[in-house]
Amino acid sequence: MNKYLIAFISLLVSISIFAAEGFSSLEEQMTGKEFSAAGLDKLSQSELDSLNAWIHARSLATLATRKSTPADSDNPGDDDQVEESEEEQERTTITSNLVGKFSGWDGQTTFKLKNGQVWVQSDKDKFYTKEIKNPAVVIEPGMFGTWRLSIEGFDEDCRVKRIQ
Numbered sequence: 001m002n003k004y005l006i007a008f009i010s011l012l013v014s015i016s017i018f019a020a021e022g023f024s025s026l027e028e029q030m031t032g033k034e035f036s037a038a039g040l041d042k043l044s045q046s047e048l049d050s051l052n053a054w055i056h057a058r059s060l061a062t063l064a065t066r067k068s069t070p071a072d073s074d075n076p077g078d079d080d081q082v083e084e085s086e087e088e089q090e091r092t093t094i095t096s097n098l099v100g101k102f103s104g105w106d107g108q109t110t111f112k113l114k115n116g117q118v119w120v121q122s123d124k125d126k127f128y129t130k131e132i133k134n135p136a137v138v139i140e141p142g143m144f145g146t147w148r149l150s151i152e153g154f155d156e157d158c159r160v161k162r163i164q
Helices: 002-021 032-037 045-058 060-068 079-089
Strands: 094-097 101-105 110-112 118-121 127-133 136-141 147-151 157-162
Touching: 118 147
Parallel strands: none
Antiparallel strands: 094 136, 101 127, 110 118, 118 157, 136 147, 147 157
8 A cells, every 4th residue: 555655646746847847858858869860960959949949839738828828939930830829819619601501421521611611520420410501500619629510400519620
């Protein structure tokens, strides 16, 4: 019993130390062999610093911090950073209508919305119904960055991802 208690306490201490430290660079995370095999040893120090900053900005350890404070960018012209921030801010429920006839989804369905967005089914679920025209659709943010699509009037939903 004491062994398990000591192991559990050690685990808790390790987790808290890791959380306090936050991000560790690629040099700290990789062995020298892995670092060289990935070709990272060929980067200049400024290129490596930039790569580490990019990873740090997107790491799970800093996700909560980024959502609660505006992201600082050393490179204001970095379009990827701008798109990521805009996408995070736009994780609100989308309500629109499908364009055309709808009779369900089959595991690889594409959904074209009246607002111009195009979404594709990202799970293999299947659902069939009597054909309806231009039904109202609701797309809601899910856990871990996923999205769930449902058709108004039905209890079924499927996981989707935006392609346009």
